[in-house]
Amino acid sequence: MKKSINKDKYGFILIVLFLVLILSIGFFAVIGTANISSIDTFRIVGSKLPIIKKYIDVSDIEKSYQTIIWSIRLPRVLLGILVGASLSMAGTAFQGIFKNPMADPYVIGISSGAALGASIAIILGVNIAFINISTISIFAFIGALAAVFTVYNIARIKNKVPVTTLLLAGIAIGQFLTAIMSFLMVIYSKDMAKIIYWTLGSLAGKGWEPLIKISIPVIISMIFINFFARDLNIMLTGEESAQSLGVDVEKTKIYILILGTFMVSMVVSIAGIIGFVGLIIPHIVRIILGPDNRIILPASAFVGGIFMVSADTIARTIISPVEIPVGIITALFGGPFFLYLLRKSKR
Numbered sequence: 001m002k003k004s005i006n007k008d009k010y011g012f013i014l015i016v017l018f019l020v021l022i023l024s025i026g027f028f029a030v031i032g033t034a035n036i037s038s039i040d041t042f043r044i045v046g047s048k049l050p051i052i053k054k055y056i057d058v059s060d061i062e063k064s065y066q067t068i069i070w071s072i073r074l075p076r077v078l079l080g081i082l083v084g085a086s087l088s089m090a091g092t093a094f095q096g097i098f099k100n101p102m103a104d105p106y107v108i109g110i111s112s113g114a115a116l117g118a119s120i121a122i123i124l125g126v127n128i129a130f131i132n133i134s135t136i137s138i139f140a141f142i143g144a145l146a147a148v149f150t151v152y153n154i155a156r157i158k159n160k161v162p163v164t165t166l167l168l169a170g171i172a173i174g175q176f177l178t179a180i181m182s183f184l185m186v187i188y189s190k191d192m193a194k195i196i197y198w199t200l201g202s203l204a205g206k207g208w209e210p211l212i213k214i215s216i217p218v219i220i221s222m223i224f225i226n227f228f229a230r231d232l233n234i235m236l237t238g239e240e241s242a243q244s245l246g247v248d249v250e251k252t253k254i255y256i257l258i259l260g261t262f263m264v265s266m267v268v269s270i271a272g273i274i275g276f277v278g279l280i281i282p283h284i285v286r287i288i289l290g291p292d293n294r295i296i297l298p299a300s301a302f303v304g305g306i307f308m309v310s311a312d313t314i315a316r317t318i319i320s321p322v323e324i325p326v327g328i329i330t331a332l333f334g335g336p337f338f339l340y341l342l343r344k345s346k347r
Contacts, residue, residue, distance in 0.1 A: 010295040017302035021081065024306050028080075028313045029073045033320050036065050044069045075208045080312045080326075081305035082211065083203070083267040084277055086218050088304025090260035091278025092285070092297050093225050096232040097253045098166060101286070102341050104278035105264040106334075108170035109147040111275065112177040114268035117143025119181050119195045123188050134213060140269035144261045147173055152257065201274035201327025203312050214266045221263045222301060228256055229293040236291060274308075274327045276334020281307055283341070 029045075030038045040058075044066050047056045058066060091104040105111050121139035151173050155166040181199070185192045231252045235242045239249045268274075281304040285296050308326070311333070315326040 010289075010292075013289065013295065014298055014302070017299055017306075021302050021305055024309055025074075025077055025081070028309050029069060029077050031313050031317060032068070032073060033317075034065065034068050036069060040065065041069050045074060071207060075206060075211050076203050076312070077309050079206055079211045079270070080203050080309035082215060082218060083271050083274065084281075084304035084306070084308025085222065085301035086263040086267045086304075087274065087277040087308075088281040088285075088300040089222055089225060089297055090264050092282035092293070092300040093228070093232070093256045093260050094278070095282055095286075096293055097235065097256050099236070100166060101283050102167060102279065102338070103170075104276070104282075105260070106273070106275035106277075107167065107174075107279060107338075109151050109174040109177065110144045110261055110264050111268055111273045112174040112181075113147025114140040114144035114265040115199065115273050116147075116177045116181045117141070117265070118269050119184055119191075122191050122194050123184060134210075134269070137214065137266055137269040141262055141265035143177075144265040144268070145258070147177060148257055148261050199273055199327075200325035201272040201330070202315075202323070202325045203271055204316070204323055206270065210270045214270055218263050218266050221259045221266075225256065225259050225263075226294075226297050228252060229297050232256075232293040233291075272325075272327065274330055276330050276338065277304055277308060279341075280330075280334050280337050283337075 026038060026042060026045075030036060030041050040061050043056055043058050044061060047053050047058045047066075048070055087105055090110075094103040094105070094108065095101055117139035118136045120143070121136040126135050151166070151169045154169040154173070155162065157165065178199075181195065185195050188195075231242070231247050234245055234247050235249060235252070237245075242249050264278075282296065282300045285300045285303055289295050289299055308330075311329040312326045315324045315329045318324065
């Protein structure tokens with residue numbers, strides 16, 4: 001009976017978070033330099049949807065407003081949600097397999113690896129798409145995968161991954177990869193502006209094309225990660241105990257690392273390095289909802305999406321018309337939070 005009540009409670013929480021996410025799309029799409037009302041925004045969006053578009057007349061709305069909402073703000077908001085959800089879910093999964101609240105894609109070097117891979121693709125100028133995934137995304141995935149497995153193997157002592165060793169290895173590898181990227185920027189100065197973009201992180205000027213390219217593979221990866229929620233819960237009891245209960249711990253870690261790395265590399269290839277989202281959100285969600293990964297994995301995705309689109313709205317409006325890279329805003333939140341976690345761990 002208690003289990004059924006918990007399921008109902010968790011289902012209700014996820015429905016509420018999903019509705020808040022949907023409302024945030026409309027709310028943040030309205031905010032901007034151009035003063036477009038929320039009613040006009042919903043009318044513009046509705047006029048593009050297949051079934052209801054014939055019932056909505058937008059002839060009284062300026063063409064420029066329609067372009068701003070449909071071609072600029074809406075894809076940017078949706079991309080922000082996808083980026084935030086991916087980073088948050090990956091962070092939740094990594095914290096689960098490492099049993100460490102300070103593990104996230106940024107701290108353990110995945111974002112730096114993905115950015116370096118993307119930078120190499122930009123410099124080489126190759127354009128070979130694979131199942132609708134761009135060359136930059138493929139190189140970003142290879143770079144991120146190489147980074148995470150390097151960090152994991154450096155940090156591993158026998159069959160355990162100590163917290164301190166993981167953090168030190170992640171920070172060291174991340175800085176090393178960033179140094180390589182900086183060196184490439186000096187050598188290939190003509191590509192410097194594009195590469196600097198990856199180091200700051202931004203959702204500006206993307207449109208629908210990159211969003212469509214990464215949305216399906218990223219969403220599929222998020223669905224697959226949720227299938228490991230039960231295994232992550234069992235692993236909380238200890239790796240030896242989980243092994244005795246039939247969980248192949250090492251394989252589970254590898255699968256989650258590959259899926260999480262793939263998700264992060266996809267969004268980094270489009271949005272650049274955006275740090276600390278995968279650190280802040282999973283920790284906050286875990287404090288509020290408890291340790292059950294069946295609820296905190298999807299909840300982190302919803303909350304992460306809302307947080308990212310909020311941060312991006314701040315980035316593009318706080319000193320409008322000048323835009324701040326969203327990576328700076330997330331770092332302003334994440335830096336102090338990371339210090340708080342370190343201080344709490346020290347105590």
